[in-house]
Amino acid sequence: MEYAKNILDTIGDTPLVKINRLTTELPCLVLAKYETFNPGNSVKDRMALKMIEDAESSGLIKPGGTIVEGTSGNTGMGLALAATVKGYRLICVTTDKQSKEKVDILKAMGSEVHICPTDVAPDDPRSYYSTARRLAEEIPNAWYVNQYDNPSNAKAHFESTGPEIWAQTQGAVTHFVVGVGTGGTISGVGRYLKSKNPNIKVWGVDTYGSVFKKYHETGIFDKNEIYPYVTEGIGEDILPKNVDFDIIDGFTKVTDKDAAVYTQRLAKEEAMFLGNSAGAAIKGVLQLKEHFKEDDLVVVLFHDHGSRYVAKMFNDDWMRQQGFLE
Numbered sequence: 006m007e008y009a010k011n012i013l014d015t016i017g018d019t020p021l022v023k024i025n026r027l028t029t030e031l032p033c034l035v036l037a038k039y040e041t042f043n044p045g046n047s048v049k050d051r052m053a054l055k056m057i058e059d060a061e062s063s064g065l066i067k068p069g070g071t072i073v074e075g076t077s078g079n080t081g082m083g084l085a086l087a088a089t090v091k092g093y094r095l096i097c098v099t100t101d102k103q104s105k106e107k108v109d110i111l112k113a114m115g116s117e118v119h120i121c122p123t124d125v126a127p128d129d130p131r132s133y134y135s136t137a138r139r140l141a142e143e144i145p146n147a148w149y150v151n152q153y154d155n156p157s158n159a160k161a162h163f164e165s166t167g168p169e170i171w172a173q174t175q176g177a178v179t180h181f182v183v184g185v186g187t188g189g190t191i192s193g194v195g196r197y198l199k200s201k202n203p204n205i206k207v208w209g210v211d212t213y214g215s216v217f218k219k220y221h222e223t224g225i226f227d228k229n230e231i232y233p234y235v236t237e238g239i240g241e242d243i244l245p246k247n248v249d250f251d252i253i254d255g256f257t258k259v260t261d262k263d264a265a266v267y268t269q270r271l272a273k274e275e276a277m278f279l280g281n282s283a284g285a286a287i288k289g290v291l292q293l294k295e296h297f298k299e300d301d302l303v304v305v306l307f308h309d310h311g312s313r314y315v316a317k318m319f320n321d322d323w324m325r326q327q328g329f330l331e
């Protein structure tokens with residue numbers, strides 16, 4: 006018999022899938038690391054489990070404890086899987102910008118959810134960063150995960166996602182392209198791939214309204230770069246410790262409209278029902294066209310599943326209201 010001992014055992018070992026129609030203008034092969042095959046439907050299952058396991062080993066979380074995290078949904082889902090299997094209480098703190106589906110899914114998985122305003126500064130006591138920190142201080146035997154600065158986040162990708170991509174491409178990968186939020190995925194995968202072959206190029210996909218690209222290019226944290234945007238999961242108004250700017254070769258910024266339109270195109274033209282950051286990521290790959298040669302092998306990572314966006318990027322009325330569809 007072959008079976009997993011529990012659902013956590015099914016995390017990882019996701020497929021690489023060729024992109025066929027959307028990348029015909031590129032000279033090279035483009036493969037998607039297809040992370041919706043994880044049990045929580047996103048790449049975040051990997052780091053959520055790793056962060057909890059490392060917190061257990063170092064005594065930060067004890068049996069019967071409470072896990073508190075600020076999350077837009079996918080990390081919360083991963084934490085919920087692990088919290089349920091391992092018997093912890095979970096409180097997720099999120100923002101009013103996130104899709105209702107993400108919040109409902111977290112509740113369905115047994116998490117308590119606190120919703121905070123999006124358009125306040127990170128150090129404002131109402132922000133989701135501050136609220137998560139405060140709850141973890143107030144609740145006895147609680148642990149604040151802090152995916153932004155927790156090194157186990159990037160480590161999960163160094164230990165699993167990176168080695169999988171290296172093995173699946175038999176070391177032939179030349180470029181890795183991925184959306185950047187906490188930075189865990191790009192830093193962990195990028196560090197692993199560059200440890201195997203320092204010539205591999207690592208590109209981050211950023212949003213308009215986020216600080217990453219300018220900071221990477223100039224070293225300046227420019228507050229004028231910060232404004233509300235629609236794209237979910239990528240871009241930040243802070244510099245998370247998990248973003249290792251030294252292993253990133255460059256950033257490309259994708260507009261909210263392009264990210265949304267390409268999320269729809271992935272579904273309609275590739276039969277890939279994916280989240281909004283996948284649309285941004287594939288558009289980012291197309292924007293980097295001039296960097297690719299015929300023999301290159303580009304791996305782009307798709308973070309999460311389309312079901313979380315049915316009221317937004319997959320709803321044409323919403324798309325029209327945003328001015329994303331004629």
Ligand SMILES: Cc1ncc(COP(=O)(O)O)c(C=O)c1O
Binds near residue numbers: 190191308
């Ligand atoms: C949908 C989605 N895309 C992209 C990202 C960015 O990944 P990372 O935080 O590893 O940089 C996240 C993480 O929050 C996400 O939820």
